[in-house]
Amino acid sequence: MPRRLVTGFIAAGVVAVALTGCVPNKAGAGAGAVNVAITDDTCAVAEKTTATGAVSFSITNKGSDTNEFEIYASDKLRIVGEKENITPGQTVTYVAQLEPGSYYTACKFQQVGGPVGLAAFQVTGAATELTSDAKKLSDVAVTNYISYIKSQVGELVPAVAAFSAAYAAGDDEKARSLFASTRAFYERIEPTAEAFGDLDPKLDYREVDAVAEGLDWTGFHRIEKDLWPPAPGALNSDGTSAFLDWAPSTPAQRQSFAAGLVGDTAKLQELVSAKDFTVSLADISNGSIGLLDEVASGKISGEEDWWSGTDLTDFAANVQGADVAYGNVRDIALTKGEKGKKLTASIDAEFSALNGLLAQYGSIDAGFTDYGQVTDAQKKALSDQVNALSEPLSQLTALVLGA
Amino acid sequence: MRTDPASTDQPGIPPTDPSGATATAAEDAKAPHGVSRRGLLGLIGAGAAGLAVGGGTGAAIGANAASASSQRNAVYPFHGAHQAGITTPVQDRLHFASFDLADSLTRDDLVQLLKDWTAAAAKMTAGQPVGETGAVDGPEVAPPEDTGEALDLPAAGLTITFGFGPTLFQTTDGRDRFGLASRRPAALAVLPRFSGDNLSPEISGGDIAIQACADDPQVAVHAIRNLSRIAFGRASIRWSQLGFGRTSSTSTSQLTARNLMGFKDGTANIKAEDPKVVDAQVWADGDPSWMAGGSYLVTRKIRMIIETWDRAQLQEQERVIGRNKGAGAPLSGGAEFTAPDFSATGATGKPLIDKAAHVRLAHPDQNKGTQLLRRGYNYVDGNDQLGRLDAGLFFISYQRDPQQFIDIQRSLATDALKEYIRHVGSAVFAVPPGAKAGGFIGQQLFA
Structure with missing residues (x-):
């Protein structure tokens, strides 16, 4: 995953026009607008390449329901531009300020689920000098990060629906195959979900946490233990018997846990879609280090996915989430002189090293090595690299806030 | 840091603790033998800390031992209404x-x-x-x-x-x-x-x-x-x-x-x-x-x-x-x-x-x-x-x-x-x- 080498150069920003939506197309340098034709299951962008600058898209929704158009960074995760709420039959113009680099375009039917018609989109030309308008940079970072959060939750919702349905129906094999990849959407935005207080305990608490806090144990990990039931004599991560106050869920309990997971995920979507939902610049950069802390405290030790052994998927998703959050404030860091250049260079290099190390064990799409098969020496190498990245990353907030 | 143990073992010259506390002659009199307790303590303290935590961290903790409190010569009675070690001023x-x-x-x-x-x-x-x-x-x-x-x-x-x-x-x-x-x-x-x-x-x-x-x-x-x-x-x-x-x-x-x-x-x-x-x-x-x-x-x-x-x-x-x-x-x-x-x-x-x-x-x-x-x-x-x-x-x-x-x-x-x-x-x-x-x-x- 050498994407960091690329993202280093696409330090683009979407100008504030993205905030307001329909803005007269006064840019495009005579190239004309790039036409985008949307149907329910396609997203045809007429050009594969365009020149850098204020790129104008003329988007027509020929489908049957509301759609949205998105421009991703080369990691296919971080959003650099988005036009929402395009109704059937509508044609809208949307202008994105794009720096040279590799992007992906996609649409989202009914504004949930995975990207439809993901296609590479190249922007050529010479990079323009970064603006030093702090307010503008901050607005862009916040806007795009909120879009990204919504996009991840938008993908989480249908993934949870499919996973929960398989579990409730007793199709354990299918549910097991969906467990790790479904969680990835959640793990990428975990600090945001945790900020909502009581949702994370319901969705993502491990048994030992719930028992200790006297909460009803629900969510992903409750289901995990049914799907990967403990062998006789097995222990929980805290050394207690795996069968202490636990028995395999009955079909009725399965229905209830599945419905709970779906309901709590819907609640999460409602919260991040609320008009007043916002994040601060510090939330973004702190979220980045927070995700690495999640890795350091839960994933490295193998306590997170105690029964499934899918810790490395969570690990990778946390790292991706950290990388996206960092990517959102990276431009701001670059405006902070020599110090900013040095810090971003260091963070870029360490992200690249960590991604390289993780890639030795698989990928989120293809699956990762069972964490039980990872040796102590390999865990130490991963832990060392997490520390190597976390140290410079922990300096990011102070730099970005100019403290 | 710590001076040569021999040099602090001169009669009439109270050895000085790095923390600034000065041992009294009366305290010295309690020493079982003529050996300077403080000089010895510094060495032994470092060694014991090394034993406690092993390897590289020993030295740092040994240094901590050298600056330990001036209560080294305290003796607390074992017998009493309550056991000692509860309200006793906390030792290091x-x-x-x-x-x-x-x-x-x-x-x-x-x-x-x-x-x-x-x-x-x-x-x-x-x-x-x-x-x-x-x-x-x-x-x-x-x-x-x-x-x-x-x-x-x-x-x-x-x-x-x-x-x-x-x-x-x-x-x-x-x-x-x-x-x-x-x-x-x-x-x-x-x-x-x-x-x-x-x-x-x-x-x-x-x-x-x-x-x-x-x-x-x-x-x-x-x-x-x-x-x-x-x-x-x-x-x-x-x-x-x-x-x-x-x-x-x-x-x-x-x-x-x-x-x-x-x-x-x-x-x-x-x-x-x-x-x-x-x-x-x-x-x-x-x-x-x-x-x-x-x-x-x-x-x-x-x-x-x-x-x-x-x-x-x-x-x-x-x-x-x-x-x-x-x-x-x-x-x-x-x-x-x-x-x-x-x-x-x-x-x-x-x-x-x-x-x-x-x-x-x-x-x-x-x-x-x-x-x-x-x-x-x-x-x-x-x-x-x-x-x-x-x-x-x-x-x-x-x-x-x-x-x-x-x-x-x-x-x-x-x-x-x-x-x-x-x-x-x-x-x-x-x-x-x-x-x-x-x-x-x-x-x-x-x-």
Whole structure:
């Protein structure tokens, strides 16, 4: 995953026009607008390449329901531009300020689920000098990060629906195959979900946490233990018997846990879609280090996915989430002189090293090595690299806030 | 740093401690031989710390030993109404051991073990070697009674405190080995599970606890080593813990020390100079009667996620604790000993001391006035297999009833600090009153 080498150069920003939506197309340098034709299951962008600058898209929704158009960074995760709420039959113009680099375009039917018609989109030309308008940079970072959060939750919702349905129906094999990849959407935005207080305990608490806090144990990990039931004599991560106050869920309990997971995920979507939902610049950069802390405290030790052994998927998703959050404030860091250049260079290099190390064990799409098969020496190498990245990353907030 | 031991050993010239304290001639007179205790201590202190934590960290902790308090020559009486080592000004070093009794042990054997331990503890706390003949005065053809590493060292404020675990009275599978089940205090029961617990059974619980505290690590280790040797065949160590850098003060004469998070710890601790509070919060009542003048001891091994903590922003660290890091003053303002104002709010209307701050949730004002007498220690058990420091706080508290600890620990369920710590060991013990001269520890229990 050498994407960091690329993202280093696409330090683009979407100008504030993205905030307001329909803005007269006064840019495009005579190239004309790039036409985008949307149907329910396609997203045809007429050009594969365009020149850098204020790129104008003329988007027509020929489908049957509301759609949205998105421009991703080369990691296919971080959003650099988005036009929402395009109704059937509508044609809208949307202008994105794009720096040279590799992007992906996609649409989202009914504004949930995975990207439809993901296609590479190249922007050529010479990079323009970064603006030093702090307010503008901050607005862009916040806007795009909120879009990204919504996009991840938008993908989480249908993934949870499919996973929960398989579990409730007793199709354990299918549910097991969906467990790790479904969680990835959640793990990428975990600090945001945790900020909502009581949702994370319901969705993502491990048994030992719930028992200790006297909460009803629900969510992903409750289901995990049914799907990967403990062998006789097995222990929980805290050394207690795996069968202490636990028995395999009955079909009725399965229905209830599945419905709970779906309901709590819907609640999460409602919260991040609320008009007043916002994040601060510090939330973004702190979220980045927070995700690495999640890795350091839960994933490295193998306590997170105690029964499934899918810790490395969570690990990778946390790292991706950290990388996206960092990517959102990276431009701001670059405006902070020599110090900013040095810090971003260091963070870029360490992200690249960590991604390289993780890639030795698989990928989120293809699956990762069972964490039980990872040796102590390999865990130490991963832990060392997490520390190597976390140290410079922990300096990011102070730099970005100019403290 | 430390001068050549020989040069400090000149008659009439008191050796100077790096902390600035000057030993008096009277203190010197207590030295068993003419050897400079301080010169020797520096060397031995470093060596023992190396033993304690192994390898590279030894040197740093050895340096800490060199600047230890000036109470090195204190001698605390072993006999008394209460056991020493509770309200005694907290010493700098800890060696704590929890023992399991042998299956073959009878009630009489147990009584004899307690008598043997009492005799040895009385000698060692007085700065003397154990046994009739000590370390070097016995027969040439017999192993010495005392292991010898504390020869030439003063008592160093050594206290040895004994406690009885719930399993002494009844095993977990319900056996009453010593006919003591009916005498178990109702208050003495295995602690419930708490939020954030990640306990390992092998470093939790135990039949009998021995807490050895001293201002010299070698003196503390010597005590546990010899008590353990005396018990071979009768009791063996289940788990043990070395600690350094006291994290609490139990006397107004002591400065508030810092824990490994870098914060002052135990500012609002119970102090020996406040007998009303000590009586109300620390000493057990007479139910059961054999516990009158005793106390209850809770230990919690609290691993710190040091690496994550060290990366946390200063304002986050201070928010989590609820005090500033420099002076230890509450975030509501004032100095270290200013009472925290939990209702004070800042410009944005948010409380100055966060709702989840450790100081708020642990404070007596938030816990119906409940207080604990804390005398915990920092620990560094080398590193884990990931190369992270295996370090944290070995929490020790004494209270009239373990329920005090339980209530406070429950109120800490939402503690912001939880993100950075993990409780990995837990134990509770009934600490009997002190032994009278000629008696033995726990005598009242067998009466």
